[in-house]
Amino acid sequence: MTLDVQTLRKDFPVLSRELHGKRLVYLDSAASSQTPQPVLDAMDRYYRWSRSNVHRGVYALAEEATDLYEGGRTALAELVDADPRGVVLTKNATEACNLVAYSWVRRNLGPGDALLTTGMEHHANLVPFLHASKDLGFEVRQVPLTDDGQLDLDAARELVADGRVRFVGVVHVSNVLGTINDVSALAGIARAANDTCVVHVDGTQAVPQMPVSFRDLGVDFYALTGHKMCGPTGIGALLARPELLESMEPFLTGGEMIRDVSFEQVTWNEIPHKFEAGTPMIAEAAGLAAAVSYLRDIGLDAIRAHEQDLTGTFLSALADLDGVAVHGPADAAARGGAISFTVDGVHPHDIGAMLDQHGVCVRVGHHCAKPLMRSLGVNATARASLYLYNGEDDLEPLLGGITAARKFFAR
Numbered sequence: 531m532t533l534d535v536q537t538l539r540k541d542f543p544v545l546s547r548e549l550h551g552k553r554l555v556y557l558d559s560a561a562s563s564q565t566p567q568p569v570l571d572a573m574d575r576y577y578r579w580s581r582s583n584v585h586r587g588v589y590a591l592a593e594e595a596t597d598l599y600e601g602g603r604t605a606l607a608e609l610v611d612a613d614p615r616g617v618v619l620t621k622n623a624t625e626a627c628n629l630v631a632y633s634w635v636r637r638n639l640g641p642g643d644a645l646l647t648t649g650m651e652h653h654a655n656l657v658p659f660l661h662a663s664k665d666l667g668f669e670v671r672q673v674p675l676t677d678d679g680q681l682d683l684d685a686a687r688e689l690v691a692d693g694r695v696r697f698v699g700v701v702h703v704s705n706v707l708g709t710i711n712d713v714s715a716l717a718g719i720a721r722a723a724n725d726t727c728v729v730h731v732d733g734t735q736a737v738p739q740m741p742v743s744f745r746d747l748g749v750d751f752y753a754l755t756g757h758k759m760c761g762p763t764g765i766g767a768l769l770a771r772p773e774l775l776e777s778m779e780p781f782l783t784g785g786e787m788i789r790d791v792s793f794e795q796v797t798w799n800e801i802p803h804k805f806e807a808g809t810p811m812i813a814e815a816a817g818l819a820a821a822v823s824y825l826r827d828i829g830l831d832a833i834r835a836h837e838q839d840l841t842g843t844f845l846s847a848l849a850d851l852d853g854v855a856v857h858g859p860a861d862a863a864a865r866g867g868a869i870s871f872t873v874d875g876v877h878p879h880d881i882g883a884m885l886d887q888h889g890v891c892v893r894v895g896h897h898c899a900k901p902l903m904r905s906l907g908v909n910a911t912a913r914a915s916l917y918l919y920n921g922e923d924d925l926e927p928l929l930g931g932i933t934a935a936r937k938f939f940a941r
């Protein structure tokens with residue numbers, strides 16, 4: 531199953547431009563993917579033809595806008611095999627994680643309780659919980675990593691053994707190491723020790739590049755973001771078990787999330803609207819629906835197979851380069867398309883600047899995962915991340931830029 535990368539690239543207007551006189555080689559989709567034409571068209575159509583606010587109007591334009599917004603929810607629900615009543619549209623994955631922290635963790639955990647996180651979390655799926663633990667006095671425990679960047683599940687078993695872990699927050703696919711975590715196994719371990727334990731997964735890097743079934747994962751919450759899956763910026767989602775959402779209080783209030791208000795009492799709208807305050811992201815929902823249909827037409831299985839192949843090729847080529855260390859699992863089957871690496875004697879920022887001159891976009895820095903950087907013993911890494919429009923012809927410019935950086939900067 532291989533993708534026709536040259537044809538797919540034509541769907542992405544930005545990929546036809548040059549960078550410093552070179553072909554643009556975009557290797558930063560783990561930060562944000564590019565946008566295909568159907569997504570641009572869907573957003574443009576809303577602004578040009580159906581622009582109005584949702585839910586409140588009785589005229590045709592408002593109904594069209596409402597259909598576009600709700601269409602984003604249904605399309606997403608189908609993609610990730612979730613009940614649309616359990617799909618809360620948010621601004622991004624960070625907001626989805628904060629919703630969980632404010633509406634569940636802060637209302638349920640206290641002194642004597644523990645929350646389990648891991649050593650490879652993005653700040654978005656860590657800081658809201660660390661912040662809550664400072665305010666509420668519950669303990670935070672961390673699943674350590676094995677030498678090849680996998681979760682140490684034996685250590686996890688010990689960490690939950692006293693039954694005090696009531697919440698688990700874990701990333702599905704690491705944005706730094708690329709590791710694909712068996713989140714259902716971790717959920718099983720936590721629930722074997724405490725059957726009421728709630729499990730929240732940060733699926734931001736998983737949904738763009740592999741088939742995900744929220745139902746089959748058997749977890750309680752799942753956060754994702756639109757701009758890494760060919761959709762627009764400004765839209766993401768929290769998937770949740772509807773019964774759990776029903777039992778929760780809202781995080782933000784005002785607007786369509788309200789059913790009735792008097793000075794004595796405010797009642798909430800039904801789920802998922804109860805968690806969507808104010809005018810929502812209408813054009814973005816239309817764009818997200820188009821992105822979902824774009825990905826489904828290509829097929830998430832085909833995207834995953836393509837990325838796994840390509841990741842294998844990139845991993846072995848990087849491993850063969852003198853002075854380059856790749857972080858995370860060596861086996862492409864155990865990882866997604868993010869490849870973090872460091873080069874002996876060259877600062878990652880210098881690598882990034884040299885690659886830019888070669889037309890290659892990579893991300894450099896701590897990737898919003900400072901605790902992980904500390905455990906890797908580095909301040910920063912360079913990260914090349916692959917997606918459906920990358921091909922083997924992107925490898926040579928990457929290797930050329932790294933070699934040039936090494937020649938220029940390394941002493």
Ligand SMILES: Cc1ncc(COP(=O)(O)O)c(C=O)c1O
Nearest residue numbers: 622623624652654705732734755
């Ligand atoms: C693993 C992971 N979680 C969460 C986020 C946050 O996503 P957003 O900035 O869209 O909220 C990112 C973004 O880089 C990520 O890679």
